[in-house]
Amino acid sequence: MGLTGHYAGLIAFAIFTAFPLWWAASVGLSTNPENMYSFPRSFWPTEPGLLWFAKVFTDMPFLTYLKNSTIMAVMTVVGVVIVSVLAGYPLARLKFVGSKTIFVIIILTMMLPSEVAMIPNFITMKHLHLINEYLGATVINFSAAFGIFLMKQAFEMVPQDLIDAARVDGATEMQILWRIMVPVSAPSIAALGIFTLVNAWNDYLWPSIILTSREKLPLAVGVFNDLTGPFATSDSMVMAAIVMTVIPVLVFFAFTQRYFVSGMDGAVK
Secondary structure (H helix, E strand, O other): OOHHHHHHHHHHHHHHHHHHHHHHHHHHOOOOOHHHOOOOOOOOOOOOHHHHHHHHHHOOOHHHHHHHHHHHHHHHHHHHHHHHHHHHHHHHOOOOOHHHHHHHHHHHHOOHHHHHHHHHHHHHHHOOOOOOOHHHHHHHOOOOHHOOOOHHHHHOOOOHHHHHHHHHHOHHHHHHHHHHHHHHHHHHHHHHHHHHHHHHHOHHHHHHHHOOOOOHHHHHHOOOOOHHOOOOOOOOHHHHHHHHHHHHHHHHHHHHHHHHHHHHHHHOO
């Protein structure tokens, strides 16, 4: 019964989680959206077709938004990984005054809502002339407390004997970091990259504030702005656009989930 209950719970959770996407896909595939709010009829497409998915590409610059999201997501992943690795290593392996206090302060920042920093960040970006720039839309996410915590935990799992042997051979701290710590902690770095990419892909609030031109908007912002404007009456097109926005992340996660699981497991240990 224990195993049966366990799987039953997982199946119920999977159905609950997948329901919104299933419903959106069903409505988006319905060329006749009369039953989109009729339950349970709306769970299956009415007169299935790709009409609304085609309109996503013809009635809005979807590919431009897709390109912008890809660029900003990649920039965010690279920035977060580099900062987290460089900050996590000294906190995990170097002994200096105040290291524990610094780590506690970093963790405490996770308790603050991101909206608290919106105004200071905007003023900073304005003085740095990064308004309406990809870097301005991503740089505030580089110093992620979760990433620093994850890499600190990963680096603490590396045997001290391995580090001492490298120091005896004359390796500098940066050589130890990039030639030993980073390769050994690759699963955790991969997990951090996946987690960061998903968050960056779905980021809406800050890009909508810092980016002023339509040509640089990411998917989350561009699709919402377009579909609450002249196309607000087309609910089926909204659902089709939502599905198209989610598909790239689902495909990416499907191919990289084993790295995410192994990396998070290592961090927990």
